[in-house]
Amino acid sequence: MRAVGGRLPRRPEVRAVLGRAAGGSVGGCVTQSLPGQRPVQTRASGGRGGLAVAVIGAGPYGLSVAAHLRRAGVPVRVFGEVMGSWRHAMATGMFLKSTPAATDLSAPGPGGRLSDFRRVHGEPELTELTPIPCEVFVRYGQWFKERYVGDVEPVRVASVDRATNTGGFAVLLDDGREFAAAAVVVATGLNGLAHIPEELLHLAPEGPGAGALVSHTSHHSDLSRYAGQRVAVIGGGQSALESAALLHEAGTHVQVLVRQRAVLWGTIPQPSRPWPQRLAKPASPLGTGWMLDAVCRTPGGVRRLPAATRLLLYRRALGPSGGWWLRDRVEEIVPVHTSRRVAHAEASSSAARLELAGPDGPDILTVDHVLAATGYRLDIGALPFLTPALRHGIACVTGSKAPRLTGGFASSIPGLYFTGSLAAPMFGPMMRFVAGTEYAAVRIARDAVRRIGTR
Numbered sequence: 001m002r003a004v005g006g007r008l009p010r011r012p013e014v015r016a017v018l019g020r021a022a023g024g025s026v027g028g029c030v031t032q033s034l035p036g037q038r039p040v041q042t043r044a045s046g047g048r049g050g051l052a053v054a055v056i057g058a059g060p061y062g063l064s065v066a067a068h069l070r071r072a073g074v075p076v077r078v079f080g081e082v083m084g085s086w087r088h089a090m091a092t093g094m095f096l097k098s099t100p101a102a103t104d105l106s107a108p109g110p111g112g113r114l115s116d117f118r119r120v121h122g123e124p125e126l127t128e129l130t131p132i133p134c135e136v137f138v139r140y141g142q143w144f145k146e147r148y149v150g151d152v153e154p155v156r157v158a159s160v161d162r163a164t165n166t167g168g169f170a171v172l173l174d175d176g177r178e179f180a181a182a183a184v185v186v187a188t189g190l191n192g193l194a195h196i197p198e199e200l201l202h203l204a205p206e207g208p209g210a211g212a213l214v215s216h217t218s219h220h221s222d223l224s225r226y227a228g229q230r231v232a233v234i235g236g237g238q239s240a241l242e243s244a245a246l247l248h249e250a251g252t253h254v255q256v257l258v259r260q261r262a263v264l265w266g267t268i269p270q271p272s273r274p275w276p277q278r279l280a281k282p283a284s285p286l287g288t289g290w291m292l293d294a295v296c297r298t299p300g301g302v303r304r305l306p307a308a309t310r311l312l313l314y315r316r317a318l319g320p321s322g323g324w325w326l327r328d329r330v331e332e333i334v335p336v337h338t339s340r341r342v343a344h345a346e347a348s349s350s351a352a353r354l355e356l357a358g359p360d361g362p363d364i365l366t367v368d369h370v371l372a373a374t375g376y377r378l379d380i381g382a383l384p385f386l387t388p389a390l391r392h393g394i395a396c397v398t399g400s401k402a403p404r405l406t407g408g409f410a411s412s413i414p415g416l417y418f419t420g421s422l423a424a425p426m427f428g429p430m431m432r433f434v435a436g437t438e439y440a441a442v443r444i445a446r447d448a449v450r451r452i453g454t455r
């Protein structure tokens with residue numbers, strides 16, 4: 001999740017490499033050269049023409065999809081760092097907001113739940129009242145990978161294009177290797193989709209990086225670098241509030257600026273709620289309430305709603321709020337200014353000068369750094385590995401830049417699947433969370449088997 005707006009440098013050499021004639025063996029892969037076509041390499045065999053399914057991303061969704069594909073006998077190659085986002089795009093010391101019961105990766109058989117992982121390792125069971133440290137979730141992902149997925153290639157996918165000779169895809173890896181895939185599953189999460197509002201971008205004229213006065217929360221895995229400095233955190237959700245707590249605890253002079261009139265906090269879970277309460281507000285993996293319960297039970301039903309309704313659900317179903325267990329670390333400890341909006345920001349003598357609009361009129365705040373906890377924007381145009389030709393062929397949900405998907409998570413380009421957050425405008429808010437892995441992985445594997453067959 002490092003590039004703001006996903007604008008990683010386009011790589012002109014990608015197309016050159018894909019167009020290069022080649023033969024022989026590279027990196028353990030067989031290279032085929034077909035007259036007048038791109039060279040292709042295959043490793044896993046089986047499926048359509050002996051080609052594998054390429055899964056891009058080894059986070060909760062990529063691992064779950066790969067596990068189901070492997071169990072179904074579909075040859076699969078998985079790319080990326082296992083649980084990479086959870087290691088590099090979350091600050092050390094963070095906890096998951098979701099409850100243990102809503103944080104299982106999807107295994108194709110019993111024994112792969114978070115509670116199984118804890119039991120196997122002799123670790124105490126996590127309950128609704130014990131927030132999950134990110135570090136535990138990363139270890140769970142690694143264990144799941146060993147158990148259900150096997151080989152994951154720790155290399156990034158640089159480019160995906162159509163391979164006209166195979167009817168599948170030409171995939172180029174960051175290390176220069178290339179191969180043909182029967183199908184591609186995009187499971188890259190929110191990587192490249194971080195959003196910094198326009199008015200803050202003046203603070204990073206050269207783009208985010210060393211020396212920039214603004215950065216996005218996803219750029220950080222260690223917030224202690226701001227110890228002793230003045231930092232303004234922009235946003236009122238979990239990311240903003242937890243970052244503020246960690247900054248404060250690291251010795252930073254931190255203030256939080258929230259647009260909303262109040263900060264919302266989750267309520268302490270009650271493991272045994274009386275039945276009238278359960279009836280009035282049923283529990284779901286995303287929280288309590290009829291609406292959340294309905295969208296979690298029937299992602300397929302959500303898909304059949306009009307696009308405008310689905311987008312509204314995506315944007316509004318879960319507004320910004322802080323986890324119940326975080327409240328004590330923020331309230332009356334960190335200054336939180338509500339109803340405050342940054343109207344303008346500029347650099348002034350290596351500090352950031354923020355002009356704020358609020359109920360008491362304009363105000364000025366000068367800080368050493370601005371941390372934008374301002375979320376993500378779904379935009380397939382920001383995925384650096386989709387070639388323009390491929391991207392332009394992908395139909396989007398009306399009113400958004402997210403892909404339109406079939407019930408099997410396939411885009412308008414046959415064999416190209418999207419999962420995780422990018423599927424949320426089709427299947428509802430559950431796809432933004434680990435809880436959606438089961439629904440997605442089962443359907444993608446089923447669709448891929450139907451499309452390309454098995455070994």
Ligand SMILES: Cc1cc2nc3c(=O)[nH]c(=O)nc-3n(C[C@H](O)[C@H](O)[C@H](O)COP(=O)(O)OP(=O)(O)OC[C@H]3O[C@@H](n4cnc5c(N)ncnc54)[C@H](O)[C@@H]3O)c2cc1C
Nearest residue numbers: 057059060061080084085096097098156157189420433434
């Ligand atoms: C701060 C924060 C806290 C969150 N807390 C929770 C929570 O408590 N509970 C919850 O359910 N959800 C939470 N989420 C949402 C969370 O991101 C998802 O639930 C989950 O990680 C989605 O899994 P994923 O596999 O889609 O994406 P990710 O976990 O982001 O995995 C994507 C993977 O793709 C890899 N990748 C990206 N581009 C490439 C490429 N070109 N080539 C190869 N690999 C690539 C990345 O390295 C990464 O490993 C949180 C999100 C954020 C930002």
